[in-house]
Each structure stands twice: as C-alpha cells, then as structure tokens.
Amino acid sequence: MVTGIDIPEGYDPKAFAPFAVTVDLAVFTVRQAALHVLLVRRGQAPFAGAWALPGGFVLPDESAERAALRELAEETGLSRERAAGLHLEQLRTYSDPERDPRMRVVSVAFAALVPDLPEPRGGGDAAEAQWAPVASAVSLAFDHGRILADARRRIGDKLEYTSLATGFCPPEFTLGELQQVYETVWGVPLDRPNFRRKVLATPGFVEPVGGAAPRRTGGRGKPAALYRAGRAAVLHPPLLRPAADSSEGGC
Amino acid sequence: MVTGIDIPEGYDPKAFAPFAVTVDLAVFTVRQAALHVLLVRRGQAPFAGAWALPGGFVLPDESAERAALRELAEETGLSRERAAGLHLEQLRTYSDPERDPRMRVVSVAFAALVPDLPEPRGGGDAAEAQWAPVASAVSLAFDHGRILADARRRIGDKLEYTSLATGFCPPEFTLGELQQVYETVWGVPLDRPNFRRKVLATPGFVEPVGGAAPRRTGGRGKPAALYRAGRAAVLHPPLLRPAADSSEGGC
DNA sequence: GCCTTTATAGTCAATCTGACTATTTACGGT
DNA sequence: ACCGTAAATAGTCAGATTGACTATAAAGGC
Numbered sequence: 376m377v378t379g380i381d382i383p384e385g386y387d388p389k390a391f392a393p394f395a396v397t398v399d400l401a402v403f404t405v406r407q408a409a410l411h412v413l414l415v416r417r418g419q420a421p422f423a424g425a426w427a428l429p430g431g432f433v434l435p436d437e438s439a440e441r442a443a444l445r446e447l448a449e450e451t452g453l454s455r456e457r458a459a460g461l462h463l464e465q466l467r468t469y470s471d472p473e474r475d476p477r478m479r480v481v482s483v484a485f486a487a488l489v490p491d492l493p494e495p496r497g498g499g500d501a502a503e504a505q506w507a508p509v510a511s512a513v514s515l516a517f518d519h520g521r522i523l524a525d526a527r528r529r530i531g532d533k534l535e536y537t538s539l540a541t542g543f544c545p546p547e548f549t550l551g552e553l554q555q556v557y558e559t560v561w562g563v564p565l566d567r568p569n570f571r572r573k574v575l576a577t578p579g580f581v582e583p584v585g586g587a588a589p590r591r592t593g594g595r596g597k598p599a600a601l602y603r604a605g606r607a608a609v610l611h612p613p614l615l616r617p618a619a620d621s622s623e624g625g626c
Numbered sequence: 627m628v629t630g631i632d633i634p635e636g637y638d639p640k641a642f643a644p645f646a647v648t649v650d651l652a653v654f655t656v657r658q659a660a661l662h663v664l665l666v667r668r669g670q671a672p673f674a675g676a677w678a679l680p681g682g683f684v685l686p687d688e689s690a691e692r693a694a695l696r697e698l699a700e701e702t703g704l705s706r707e708r709a710a711g712l713h714l715e716q717l718r719t720y721s722d723p724e725r726d727p728r729m730r731v732v733s734v735a736f737a738a739l740v741p742d743l744p745e746p747r748g749g750g751d752a753a754e755a756q757w758a759p760v761a762s763a764v765s766l767a768f769d770h771g772r773i774l775a776d777a778r779r780r781i782g783d784k785l786e787y788t789s790l791a792t793g794f795c796p797p798e799f800t801l802g803e804l805q806q807v808y809e810t811v812w813g814v815p816l817d818r819p820n821f822r823r824k825v826l827a828t829p830g831f832v833e834p835v836g837g838a839a840p841r842r843t844g845g846r847g848k849p850a851a852l853y854r855a856g857r858a859a860v861l862h863p864p865l866l867r868p869a870a871d872s873s874e875g876g877c
Numbered sequence: 878g879c880c881t882t883t884a885t886a887g888t889c890a891a892t893c894t895g896a897c898t899a900t901t902t903a904c905g906g907t
Numbered sequence: 908a909c910c911g912t913a914a915a916t917a918g919t920c921a922g923a924t925t926g927a928c929t930a931t932a933a934a935g936g937c
Contacts, residue, residue, distance in 0.1 A: 393644035394684075396721070396732050433645075435730065439721040468719040468734045470647070470690040479686060481647050481732070483719045536787065536864075551884075568885075569926065576924090596883025597933040611869050612924090613787075618862050802915075820895065822916075827893090847914025848902040863893090 395480045398443045399430035399519065401466070401526035402450065402487040405543050405559045409508045412523060413450060414515070416503035421476050422516030428523065429504070430482065439483040440465070447487050450504065462488040462542030466526050474518050486526040488542035531560050536613040538580055541604035547584050549599035550574060561616050573614055579607025646731045649694045650681035650770065652717070652777035653701065653738040656794050656810045660759045663774060664701060665766070667754035672727050673767030679774065680755070681733065690734040691716070698738050701755065713739040713793030717777050725769050737777040739793035782811050787864040789831055792855035798835050800850035801825060812867050824865055830858025 402413035414426040429450040433442040440463075448458035466484040474480065492506070509527055514520065533539045534557060541548070543556045554570045574580055581602040653664035665677040680701040684693040691714075699709035717735040725731065743757070760778055765771065784790045785808060792799070794807045805821045825831055832853040 394647045394732075396645045396647070433721065433732075436723050438723060439719060439732070465718050467716050468690060470684065470734065472687050472689060481645075481684075481690070481734075483721065483732075532787075536783075549884085566926070566928090567883090568887085568928085571885075573925090594883075595881080595935060597885075599884055612866060613864065615863060617926095800915085817895070817897090818914090819897085819916075819918085824894090845914075846904055846912080848904095848916075850915055868895095 393479070395478060396433045396439070397430055397480055397482045398433060398439050398446060399428045399469075399482050399484045399522055400443060400446055400450065400487055401428055401484065401523055402447065402489060403509075403526070403530060403543070404489045404492060404506065405556055406492050406506060408555065408559055409510070410527070410559055411506040412509050412512055414505060414507050414512060415450070417516055425514070425516040426507070426512065427516035428484075428519045433483070439485075443483070443485040443487075447485075451489060462539065466522070466529060469518055469522060471518065482522075484522045484526065486530060488530070488539065490543060490545045531616075534560055535615055536610050538604060538607055538610060541581070544604075547601045547603050549601060550581070551599055553581070553602075557614075563617055565617075577607075577610050577612065577614065579605040580610060581605050644730070646729060647684045647690070648681055648731055648733045649684060649690050649697060650679045650720075650733050650735045650773055651694060651697055651701065651738055652679055652735065652774055653698065653740060654760075654777070654781060654794070655740045655743060655757065656807055657743050657757060659806065659810055660761070661778070661810055662757040663760050663763055665756060665758050665763060666701070668767055676765070676767040677758070677763065678767035679735075679770045684734070690736075694734070694736040694738075698736075702740060713790065717773070717780060720769055720773060722769065733773075735773045735777065737781060739781070739790065741794060741796045782867075785811055786866055787861050789855060789858055789861060792832070795855075798852045798854050800852060801832070802850055804832070804853075808865075814868055816868075828858070828861050828863065828865065830856040831861060832856050 400413070404411050404413075413429060415429045417423055417425050417427050429446055431442065431446050433439050437445070443463060443465075444455070444458060447453075447461065447463060448455045451458065453461075464486055466486045468481060468483045470481045472479060474482070509523065512520075512523060515523065530539065540553055540556045540560075544552055550571050551567075553574065554565055554567065557570070558565055582605045584601040584603050651664070655662050655664075664680060666680045668674055668676050668678050680697055682693065682697050684690050688696070694714060694716075695706070695709060698704075698712065698714060699706045702709065704712075715737055717737045719732060719734045721732045723730060725733070760774065763771075763774060766774065781790065791804055791807045791811075795803055801822050802818075804825065805816055805818060808821070809816055833856045835852040835854050
C-alpha cells in the first residue's frame, strides 16, 4: 500500500482495529503576570483525579478544527461565536500507540489564546476546571505534560515572528499590556521605550484606535494610548527575543 | 464528554464509526535550481490516474512518525537507517470529513527534506513515481494540493529561523550550495558575500570541515571550502528573507 | 500641591545590513 | 605557457537598527 492512500486489500472498516481520534486543547491566558493554562480534573478510569488538558472526541461528521472549537466554547463557557474569534491553531498530532492504555487514540492537539480572564470557569458538565500557572502544571494525565510543553514552546517562538501576542489581549489594548504578554511568555523583562519603538515600526502589527482614548479606569500613571491588532499575521521584521546568552544552539 | 478524553458512555470500539489514520508525505528536494516534490501516480479508485503525495495507513501498532519514516524509506528507496537521517517533521493533520469520499480518513501530513537527487525513483511496488517541480504539481488527488502548499510555505518560513536548509544538502557542502537552497526555496537571488557573512556569523549553523578540501570535481571556478551542518537547530539571529516589498501583511 | 507611577520622546554609540568593489584561484581553451 | 572566464572569498562604507539610557509629560494618591 504504497501508492497514495489506497485501502489495503480486504480492508473492512468495521473489522480493522479502529483508531479513536480526539482533540486536546492547551488554552493559555496571561493572568497577573503569569502564563496560565486551563486544566480539568479527570473523573474517570485512567488517571482519575489527575489534571488534564481539556479535550474530547472528534465526532464522526466534524473536522478536528470544529471539534476543537466546540470544546473551546464548552470549556471556556463562551458562546460559539465568541470562541470563534479567539486564536486557535493546530499544534501537532500525538499518536504513540501507548499513549492511552485503553485503546488506540490519536489526538490532534491545539493551542488557544484567550484574552484576560473569562472567569475561572463555568464549563459544560460537573467536571472541575481551573486556570493553573503553567509552572505549576506538572504530572498531567496521559502525555498531556508533553503536549503542554510543546504548546508553550510554540507560543513563545511564534511571538517572535507573528502577531500572535495580540491574541492574549482584549480587542483594544495598550502597548504596556502587549509588552506584558511578551514579558510573561518569554519570562524576560523588555525595555519599554525600545519595545514601543519596535512594535510601532513593524507595519500592520498594531494600529491606533480612533479617539484620544485614555486607559482603562484605575490606572495609576499617565493614560496610555489604545491600539487594536493590525491586519498583519506575520511580522516583518520579527520582534526577536533577547538572545538567551551565548552559544546555546538549541535542539 | 468534556473532561479530558474519556470514553463516551456505551462506547464500543468495534461499533463506533471508525476513523482510518494515514500519513501523507511532502518530500522535497532541490534539483537544478528548482524545488521538486515526490509524487506518485494513483492506480486505484478515487482519483485513479491522478498524481498524489506518497503516503499510507498508520498500522495498528506504530505511531504516525514511524509510519511516515517507513513510507519515506519505501518511497525514496533508501534503507530505513539512511531515511532516519533525513529531516522529517510533522506538518499538520487534515481531518475534513469529506476529504476522502470512501470513508472517514484523518491524515497526518509530514514534510521531508532530502539532499540532492537519490535518483528519480525505485519504490516498493509497481506504482509510478517521480520528482516534479512544485510549480507543476497541480490538481493533485484528495486535498494533497493544499497539503503541498502548506508544506511549501512552512519550509520557506522555517528556512529563516532554523538550520533546516542544511537538510537539503549532502553531509558536506559548500556555502554556494547552501545559498542555492535558500534562493531556490524562496525564489529570490541573494548577495553572495552578504549571505556568507551572515551564515558564518550565526553560531552553530555550519562548521568548517577539517582539511583544506576542494570542491567536488568539475567546478569551473575557485574551489569552495566545505562545511557540514552545525548543532544549532534554531538560528540566532535568524536569516531573514528579503522583505517581499512593503505593506503586505500576510494572512 | 508634592510625590509616585506609568507613558512617551529623544539621544547616542555599537552593531548589523545591503550594495558594492577587489582579489584570489581554479578551469578551458588556444 | 598564457589569457579569459567563472566562482569563492575579502573588504569597504553609508544607512538602518538595536540596546542602553536620559528626559519630559500626565495622571492619581495622599
């Protein structure tokens, strides 16, 4: 069966050991200067009581993207329409035969970014759910620890060369808030004047909002100008993260 | 079924409409200053006679990665060991319910990079296969046109901030050959002295090979020094592609 | 009204980039 | 052997970008 994806000889869908296909979501938000991820407590059999990434089965007539969007809405408590406005991107697929002890489950992982804090929770059923600082999200069920780590790295990387960071911000935001996102995800402080210069010099990243709108009430300093996300999805030139020192190399 | 991936109530693996899981491969190489992709001719039912990306079913006891590696070896005619040395990375998963008219098939797509030209072919069975310039690879079977386009874009993007380009080169290569890769994939000419300066200034990208080795016989000019891939996988700073002009934005 | 806080403007040297020019060292004839 | 051409490598230089700062402006809290 080398040529394209031809059904193997004698293949009978009902007889062949089936694959279940699921989606798993790493839903991130920035709260109080820390990156948080949405976790749910498992109630059932394998890893009962353990924390896991939210997710669920892909239904027979929907794509993984649709399933992910559905789960995202359910889990965050947002309407399907509001959820559709969030940044949701496919991360990668995890298919180790041993990743679920019950049966063969292939999971398509997604990363989602939500603005501030649409309250701790309010999901679909009785399951417990919470925002947890990514640093404290350890020993998750299944291979979710790895999925989370992969998602975290991907988000950090994409912050450099895409306008992804605006996905963490409300529709209108200040450059200070945007900088907070970068500092929080990367874990490094950035120089404020230089950050603003770079962001403003990158075409299509942000655009000023109309009136001379002051900052959200409650601020302690000079009011900041408001911006909204520009139409650029990819940043030219990129906003490079400070080199993590010298000859690292990475791998 | 919101909490993690719990088996839905009354779920019976054999009864539930099953998903088939396949892998599809976009195998790229650079030949005669053009980016080529490996295509196979379909012999069977849907899209019979059409060109398609090579691929096949994920077997019940292997991961998608293993299946992809297996297919890559079969398709290129390389041994499993040699194939394991090639760059092979997961691209993304395609799961539109309508993507295969026969049944529900979820496909995990991979992109692979192979050096020069391991001969046009010599695959596993009688299927026809060939290297085709990506520009001429149109109207492929299934959604393979889209997969190919996605793979192409991803490769181009990753050339900027990873050492991916060395995956197109033999173990030892000249900077001229490396530059060829960039120019071919990006479709833009690069200034040679500047390219060399940038590559050499990026730590871990390439390292000079021992002796004062001359270029492969047959060259017409001054022999070039040989380099091999360094240990850096990610480039700091990146080798940015010339801005495709002004306010494009992308999407 | 001060003082603190945060935003925004501006400066300046070091570095990087892009566009070139120059030199070196092969190969191919003649 | 000599000359012309091709390709690699070295070097130059002005303009743009960056990183590290300093200065000024505009709130809000006593």
